[in-house]
Amino acid sequence: MKDLQRVLLLPGWLNSDPEHWQSLWEQKFGYERVEQADWGWPRRGDWMARLDEVLLADARPAVLVAHSLGCQLVASWAEHSQLTGRVHGALLVAPPDTEAANMPSQLHNWRPIRRSRLPFPSIAVISSDDPFCSHVRGAQMSADWGSRLVEAGACGHLNTASKLGAWPVGQALLAGLRE
Template identity: 60%
Template sequence: MNLTNDDVRVLLLPGWLDSGPGHWQTRWEERHGDTRVQQADWQWPRRGDWMARLDEVLLDDARPALLAAHSLGCHLVAAWAAHSQHTGRVRGALLVAPPDLGRADTPPQLRGWWPPVAAALPFPARVVWSDDDPFCAPPQAQWLAQAWGAPASAIGARGHINAESGLGEWPEGRAMLLALAPAPVADKP
């Protein structure tokens, strides 16, 4: 399915420290003109601030949105969806490589995100995880997917599904994202 910018926009939700060069989110931004949701503080992310920023960006444009989240961005989607009055603007969310925030080695900058929101999302979503993600074991990724009410897909041993994973533009991920958008409604005669 091909969507035009008139139909729906894609919002990129990077995780902690943002997504750098070579990351599939950066490549999507460059190739497709997707909008990266810029946060005021990538070093010390505050959940409430990140949630407010997502609301601001959603309200800046009347078009519905698809969310493409990576790592901590997945937890942003879950927390935001549990509190926002604007979830109807989202057509779907691709949640890639959600980290396990309960690990003993979770950086102190991310402790404010504990406990993770574990409620079903009010829009279609898909969780994508890797068999060897250093920040989340497969059982935890599957638990998050179940808690969020989303089907899960393992893509093999791809690390944290980031620039080091060798995915390039990751067309398979793009196809998963676009598949979440409902088909356009045909005009009735």
């Protein structure tokens, strides 16, 4: 089954830099990054429409691999899109709490957080010391979305600063979703 699927990488706010595990996966495995028109001032509706465009361009089932704001994209998109049947599963890594008081003003249009149960299998990976989401809020989002929760320990925002490299643990989680 996994040979018939495509893997779509959904970076967060400001995109994933070259040393980010998503970028390393793109280089190593040829996964497709969903590019956005504006990484600096992300509009939820625009990002949702872009995901629909990418899914419509290829009828193969997709597995979504989201980091940070990409997780909020998946939750918002799944509430509104007619294309959720094209998604085989989602790996949601370090969802940010966009309702927190310390969120940058560029992310205010990502409020409220969509909390509906996702219509496909998902795994949410959270860190105990993520500066953009408390452990309690991350666990609650995971539960609301119906995601299997994986606790990564003290790994910050699970990004380049976390020094994950190509993140073999994430690769294993993705392999399980693709079966």
